[in-house]
Amino acid sequence: MNDRSYIPRDADTAVPRLLIPVRVLGRGFEIPIIWNIFGSHVKRLGFTRVAFGGTCMYLSLPFFVMIHVTGLMLLIQYFLNPVYALSRRAIADYVIIDRYRIAGLTFMDKVNCAFCGYANGSVHFLNCWLDEVAAAAPRITLRQKLIALPFLLMYIPVLVIAQWVTLHIIYELLVATPLGLRNLPANAARQQLDELPAYADTHSWFMRVVRFEKHFIIRLAYALSQIEAGWCPLKHLETRPGVEYPEHHRHFYQADEVELMLATIVDHGSVLPENKI
Template sequence: MIEKIKAWFIRRNPIFTSHLQRNGLLRLVPPALAMYAMIPVYIFFHIICIKLLYNLIICPLLKIEPIALKHYIVIDRHLLPGLSYTAKFHCAYCGYANGLSVATSVLLTRISLEATAPGNAVVRLFAKLIYLLTSSLSILAQSLVTLSFDYVMAPLLGLHRLSMQQASEKMKSNGFADDFRVFGSLGRRFLRFEYNTSLRHANSLEQIESQWCPIKHIDKPGAIYPEHHKFFIERCELCKLRKVLCSEGTVSTRKPTW
């Protein structure tokens, strides 16, 4: 009877039981609590920063196309049969957070390349002030996630962090915002720092999702997935997923450090 219950639990929770076997419960609880604590941060980031401030106010002022979040936030892995409600929630959460991260990167790139300053001086001043406020809030929200990852999740799970210096080197190699002059040098510094934060945020989510929900999405026309999605395992191969996670801990090319 006990063996049947154990087999049922493993079948319903292939990801959690893999990490439980590999890491032990004490290493899993603090990262889980830290990630749950970020849910209000993501909701704020989504509704206030992206939808309200960026899409409805800043994008029209700078004459750029708002970001269509429906192409980035893809939540479908909870439809997989046989998964527990906890596993379904984790997969939905990963899809939500990663979608926001990818959308933010695209939006900031769009601003750096396509933004046009308003012609009216008063409107331009308003646009600058609201942009600096929005950028500050975006940096704060993404930094909270990154700090939680850097100091709670990464050390306990052996995940890889991305430093500010490493993110800056990535930006320099791409020449990010080199020609951004809409709000002067101050605006360029804010945009670069926000993008730096976005890169570190994206790294955190790549490491987390590759370990905790590395299952491919259903192919959806127009959907834009994170780059690391190409390493994910097919939806019909959950047994293979468990073997990979038990032995390697992740599907990422950067394996856990222990």
């Protein structure tokens, strides 16, 4: 058993109590579950569901490495930005991995936080970049579009397959189902997309490609927000100018509120308001 302090139930306070760490019955002995984010979910859902869903999250890691190395670094930063005459963004302003320094987290908590920072940061970078491309589309010439077209034709088919597997197989089937996470339906994502003025053009082939990718990113960003809000809902330590965080981070606890975060996960499984049922 770890030596973490616990918050007792007080009828006069709104702070939820932290339950006594559960034990999973083994072959004639008890295995203590360390009080951490994983153990908080086990209290709600049981060990099997949490172990399966939590482990399957990491099946998506190859996809995020692929879009980071080939998509963000090579294709966007070193090819598409110069071709479209767009400014190069600093990936370090989006992919922030610093929550491993937060006191009170176990080793696995820190690993989960690093994964969440990497995945959410990569997708947030791509989300913001697509918005920039959509806003710049009226001034991007046909010549610029045609220069990029052969490279996009080679990359997009592989990307589409990887995206489909990541969202529909890994997240919706293997992660969201056992962990009870929400999905964003395609129609709801399309409605959000249609409300964005920069994506109003639905006729040109160029904007159709941009809209297609934006539609997927909206759904993937929602899926990642569901995971992060339940598995590392703590604010980053990095606050330097220029750093960009996803919108759902405003619901996260401060780095010194680990106990309150754990209590919320025990009671609700997530810190997002719409998930607190």
